[in-house]
Amino acid sequence: MTRRTASAAALVAAAALILTGCGNSDSDGSGGSGGGLSVGSAYMPQPVSDSMAAGFLVIANDGGADDRLSSVTSDVAGEVTIHTTVGQSMEQVKDLDIPAHGKLVLESGGDHLMFEKLKRKPKEGDTVSLELRFTESDPIKVEMPVKSATYQPSAATKSSSRSSSDPTAPTDPSTVSALPALSTLSVPFTTSHH
């Protein structure tokens, strides 16, 4: 049995590495780019009911200036709000930081979009249209595919075995809350690949 003591920093670094890998794969939902921003890895898990749904995506900022995701609208929902996960609950936030030369990762267990007042229940195979607005850059339109209710992007890309994906476990609240800043970290990646 391999044992390891992972510091919070290592967890964060590991998460950053994984997320960097995911962000480059635009095979799943993607959108256009506005200025230095580009959107990838967008998906919505098929929701349980017609009352609400979640959406996830990665916004990369190749530019030299910080930006913020400030509002989102969608054809499928009366309201789309931006949420962050704090411990075991979610809080609506006004906006989220997209650091220069970094990225904003919206992912299951962390920051996410919440679709409410659904006009129809999105089903696997559907596509949902979104418009993302920012405090600096021009709006970006995104076509977000609806995936199965149990879809997992990390499993799909097979970029990470469980040993390296473990540190992102949402049971660790500090990792989750630190996600928006992940990509700016340059902590050496440490793991114990047997």
Place this chain on the structure above:
Amino acid sequence: MRKKTYAVAALFAAAALTLSGCGSGESGGDNAVAEVSTGTGSDKAATVLDKPFEKPDLVLTDTQGKKYDLREATAGKPTLIYFGYTNCPDVCPLTMNNIAVAKKQLAQDKKLSQAQKDSLRIVFVTTDPERDTPAALGKWLKGIDSDVVGLTGSFDTIQAGARTLGISIEAPTKGKDGKVTSMHGTQVIAFSPKTDGGYVLYGEDATVDDYTKDLPALIKGARP
């Protein structure tokens, strides 16, 4: 093999508790989980507890509006318990769907007998009983797996039951905008049909594949 001890789970619970009270969630976290020792090098999602949990003495209301005595109704049955709420777009439906899809796949692949499948109790206890009435729970669970037992009742009772499993939840709060913020549990707990003890934990990162691999063992009360 990967084996975390109860102490680790308690640490997570403690960290969550610390964070739940603080707005940004940035300050307390690092210290609280600075030193978490986890085994790696295998693909096991399960955490087998050295000291199993006693099944909580919860008497609640099911989706039919009937009294449901958890200990009585699940005695001698393999049982999975999760605490969450239906106005939860992300983690709660994902966790429940992962289990439901795994069960369905196993049954389809004939890896579970009908009797084994029928013996499994999947219990969803709401952490938001005010909004999650029996009818609301029933409607939501129907979208996942209508065999799942949905339970609601007084928040205090639910909170006390969760606490005996190391799961810390606080009552939903209503913001100025009228929006309710609820809290979900951090893990799924599997109870053995042999001992009725809660002996295995799954975090929110457990996937369909994890449950598909482990359910046959859990249904027998074996170590996954």
